[in-house]
Amino acid sequence: MKTFAFLLASLSAFAQQPPPAADPVVVTIGADKITQSQFEMIVSTLPEQARTQAKTPEGRRQLAEQLVELKVLSREAKARKLDQSPAVQIRLDIQADQVLASAMFQSLGTSDEAALHAYYDAHKGEMDQIHARHILIRFQGSAVPLRLGQKDLTDAEALQKTKDLRAKILAGAKFADVAQAESDDVGSGANGGDLDTFGHGAMVPEFEKAAFALPVGQVSEPVRSAFGYHLILVETHAAKSFDQARPDIEKNLGPQAAEKAVDDLKSKAGVVYNDTYFGKP
Numbered sequence: 001m002k003t004f005a006f007l008l009a010s011l012s013a014f015a016q017q018p019p020p021a022a023d024p025v026v027v028t029i030g031a032d033k034i035t036q037s038q039f040e041m042i043v044s045t046l047p048e049q050a051r052t053q054a055k056t057p058e059g060r061r062q063l064a065e066q067l068v069e070l071k072v073l074s075r076e077a078k079a080r081k082l083d084q085s086p087a088v089q090i091r092l093d094i095q096a097d098q099v100l101a102s103a104m105f106q107s108l109g110t111s112d113e114a115a116l117h118a119y120y121d122a123h124k125g126e127m128d129q130i131h132a133r134h135i136l137i138r139f140q141g142s143a144v145p146l147r148l149g150q151k152d153l154t155d156a157e158a159l160q161k162t163k164d165l166r167a168k169i170l171a172g173a174k175f176a177d178v179a180q181a182e183s184d185d186v187g188s189g190a191n192g193g194d195l196d197t198f199g200h201g202a203m204v205p206e207f208e209k210a211a212f213a214l215p216v217g218q219v220s221e222p223v224r225s226a227f228g229y230h231l232i233l234v235e236t237h238a239a240k241s242f243d244q245a246r247p248d249i250e251k252n253l254g255p256q257a258a259e260k261a262v263d264d265l266k267s268k269a270g271v272v273y274n275d276t277y278f279g280k281p
Contacts, residue, residue, distance in 0.1 A: 027064050029071050039064070108258040119253050120242050126200055127245045131236040132211055133175055133193035136185040137162045138228035144184050162222040162229040169219050175233045184228060193233070199240075207232070 027034040034042075043054045043063065053059035082088055120127070138144045139158035146152055153161065165182055169175050176192025183189030200208065210223040211232050220232040240248075 027068065029068055030075075032071065034067075039067075042067070105258050105262070106254075108261040112257060115253065115257055116246065116249050117242065119249050120245055123249075124239055127240040127248070128212060129197050129199045129238060129240055130211055130234050131197045132195050133179060133233045133235065134185070134188065134195060134207075135162075135165060135175070135179045135183045135193050135231040136189075136228050137165070137182070137230075138184040142184075142226070142228050144227050147184055147186065150184070158229050159222055159224075162231060166219055166222070166231055169231070175219065175231075197236075212237075 023035040023037050025033045026036045026039050039060075043051060043060075046054075046063075050063065054063055077083060077088075083092070136144065137153070137158045138146065139153050139155045151157075161182075165178055169178055176194075179189050179193030180191075183193055185193075188195055200212070202208070203211065204225045204227070206223055206225045207230055210220055210230075211234060214220050214232055214234045216234050216237050218234070220230070222229040223232060224230075
């Protein structure tokens with residue numbers, strides 16, 4: 001029952017709306033009717049576990065049964081005038097304020113288009129994406145498992161092998177073929193060393209620094225990390241567009257912008273605390 005505790009107001013509003021012709025009624029509770037779209041809207045506001053539960057008919061029925069229980073208890077509470085109790089009215093007011101405040105906080109963090117564009121312009125260099133391949137040659141102590149039948153190379157031996165493979169590629173061998181045959185990163189190696197597209201923060205620092213500085217189409221010198229020595233080939237390098245970057249910008253900028261907006265709202269609200277009761281800050 002707790003799952004639906006904050007949805008009473010929404011449910012009452014839904015029940016009073018006539019269902020569209022193509023929107024079947026899925027739950028009837030006396031005079032109240034809940035259509036499929038209304039039920040799915042309710043489910044969309046629930047925590048992830050409940051939304052996952054609603055993906056099966058059995059899960060939807062269980063949620064509907066909880067909703068019915070909530071509705072009949074709420075109806076009986078109103079019949080007994082429990083909703084007129086000062087304590088209950090305060091709780092209802094607080095719950096409504098929490099829902100509205102949460103919605104407002106989210107909108108405050110994403111509504112300032114000028115701020116979003118300014119952030120994008122100031123951090124465009126951090127939003128680069130590259131599509132790269134790599135070949136990894138591990139050395140003793142690497143966290144990467146030793147391939148079956150392979151020698152556990154020393155640091156110097158791994159470096160020399162990496163240099164030899166680079167020379168082979170520069171002489172005409174295909175990077176993908178060498179990666180498939182020689183890379184100790186068996187996951188990407190099976191795909192010719194393909195690491196797909198990634199941005200800043202996705203790779204270990206040594207690899208990232210070298211990869212983002214590397215010209216497209218050029219094979220890097222050996223790059224050492226805790227995993228071994230890497231050869232890197234960058235196939236594409238481009239910045240995200242504003243629309244592509246927007247979700248990340250909102251994630252980074254949103255809470256900060258919202259907090260500032262909240263501070264502004266509080267400063268304009270004329271808030272006064274009783275220091276005798278609360279004490280001085």
